[in-house]
Amino acid sequence: MKVLISGGGTGGHIYPGLAIARGLEEEFDDLEIIFVGTKQGLEADIVPKAGYDLKTISVQGLPRKLSLKLFKSILKTGVGLIEARRIVKNFKPDIVIGTGGYVCGPIVLAAALSKVPTLIHEQNAYPGITNKLLSRFVDRIALSNIDAKKYFKSKEKTILTGNPIRPEILKKDRSEALRDLGLAEDKKVILVFGGSRGARSINQAVIGLYPKIKRSNLQLLHITGKQDFDFVIEKANEMGIKDIERGNIMIKPYLYNMAAALAVANLVISRAGATGLAEITACGIPAILIPYPYAAENHQLHNAQSLEKKGAAKVILDDQLTTELLNEFINDLFTDQEELIEMADASKNLGQPEAIEKLINLIKDLLGV
Numbered sequence: 376m377k378v379l380i381s382g383g384g385t386g387g388h389i390y391p392g393l394a395i396a397r398g399l400e401e402e403f404d405d406l407e408i409i410f411v412g413t414k415q416g417l418e419a420d421i422v423p424k425a426g427y428d429l430k431t432i433s434v435q436g437l438p439r440k441l442s443l444k445l446f447k448s449i450l451k452t453g454v455g456l457i458e459a460r461r462i463v464k465n466f467k468p469d470i471v472i473g474t475g476g477y478v479c480g481p482i483v484l485a486a487a488l489s490k491v492p493t494l495i496h497e498q499n500a501y502p503g504i505t506n507k508l509l510s511r512f513v514d515r516i517a518l519s520n521i522d523a524k525k526y527f528k529s530k531e532k533t534i535l536t537g538n539p540i541r542p543e544i545l546k547k548d549r550s551e552a553l554r555d556l557g558l559a560e561d562k563k564v565i566l567v568f569g570g571s572r573g574a575r576s577i578n579q580a581v582i583g584l585y586p587k588i589k590r591s592n593l594q595l596l597h598i599t600g601k602q603d604f605d606f607v608i609e610k611a612n613e614m615g616i617k618d619i620e621r622g623n624i625m626i627k628p629y630l631y632n633m634a635a636a637l638a639v640a641n642l643v644i645s646r647a648g649a650t651g652l653a654e655i656t657a658c659g660i661p662a663i664l665i666p667y668p669y670a671a672e673n674h675q676l677h678n679a680q681s682l683e684k685k686g687a688a689k690v691i692l693d694d695q696l697t698t699e700l701l702n703e704f705i706n707d708l709f710t711d712q713e714e715l716i717e718m719a720d721a722s723k724n725l726g727q728p729e730a731i732e733k734l735i736n737l738i739k740d741l742l743g744v
């Protein structure tokens with residue numbers, strides 16, 4: 376069976392595609408999978424590292440305003456559509472799956488026009504523009520959140536599946552993960568990450584925690600995002616925290632082994648992207664969430680509040696984030712372990728580890744196998 380998966384731009388769109396690929400591999404023996412993305416998106420780095428072939432097309436997001444840039448983008452999308460048609464014609468997929476990001480536009484459209492079965496997956500309660508446009512052409516629209524349904528005209532095509540998690544995330548053993556990461560067995564771990572690209576405001580507030588964490592019996596695994604890594608290291612050096620791989624603080628630009636990080640985390644501090652939250656809850660980790668304030672329709676605030684309401688997370692607004700406030704939250708949570716345990720239970724209750732199975736069943740239905 377040949378499967379073409381497209382999703383790109385940020386990790387939140389790519390990892391659900393990788394989860395589907397892994398899920399299909401567990402189900403089918405005779406499988407050929409390729410991914411389609413752009414050279415500029417994070418997929419160009421992540422997908423080959425995950426062991427899959429990535430074909431690229433030239434496409435870029437359309438600016439909302441009338442401008443020369445809009446004209447150029449339309450032209451590029453036209454070229455992308457020709458490239459996408461060629462890929463579909465040559466690869467002859469049995470199904471094409473889009474997991475969001477503008478790169479899915481040409482490839483899923485080219486497949487639908489060639490009568491190849493198509494499925495798109497929407498991670499957010501507020502759908503992305505590409506998925507909204509594609510919804511008219513595709514066979515099925517898988518949703519992570521039922522709130523997204525109202526935004527799609529073809530409601531009969533929608534089906535609630537949840538957000539698929541890479542199977543390795545659910546299987547990772549904590550002791551093995553601690554060894555993989557080089558962290559100590561006897562200290563609790565706080566995992567910090569600002570989505571797939573990092574978050575400057577979170578990094579700045581977390582840097583302020585270093586001196587205290589250094590002296591505490593907590594360990595900090597701080598994933599800064601590639602852009603901020605040098606800046607964070609410089610600040611750490613200025614604070615005299617040179618031995619960054621030892622004194623309770625580990626700083627990384629990006630982690631390809633997120634399964635290990637999630638297996639060891641006793642608390643997560645992060646943005647509130649839908650894919651990250653699906654992983655955090657599937658692993659039952661309590662969280663302090665700082666939603667990205669400029670996400671479309673403020674959907675990260677919506678994501679974060681739905682965890683907060685169920686007792687799985689604390690929410691700090693980006694403009695109120697300070698080292699002192701973070702410190703206070705961390706102190707309270709690690710002093711009152713009972714609350715941390717309750718939050719972990721609430722988080723676990725929200726997790727949907729079965730989402731991957733639902734998606735695989737949907738794919739099987741579409742293929743009639």
Ligand SMILES: CC(=O)N[C@H]1[C@@H](OP(=O)(O)OP(=O)(O)OC[C@H]2O[C@@H](n3ccc(=O)[nH]c3=O)[C@H](O)[C@@H]2O)O[C@H](CO)[C@@H](O)[C@@H]1O
Nearest residue numbers: 385386387390498570571598629630633648649650651670
């Ligand atoms: C700014 C913005 O609009 N962000 C959107 C983007 O977030 P973003 O791309 O940041 O996605 P998420 O936070 O949802 O997920 C991050 C993903 O990257 C992985 N990861 C992260 C860091 C790392 O070092 N290694 C690693 O593997 C995580 O395990 C997770 O799978 O897509 C999400 C899903 O459509 C949306 O909900 C977010 O609102």
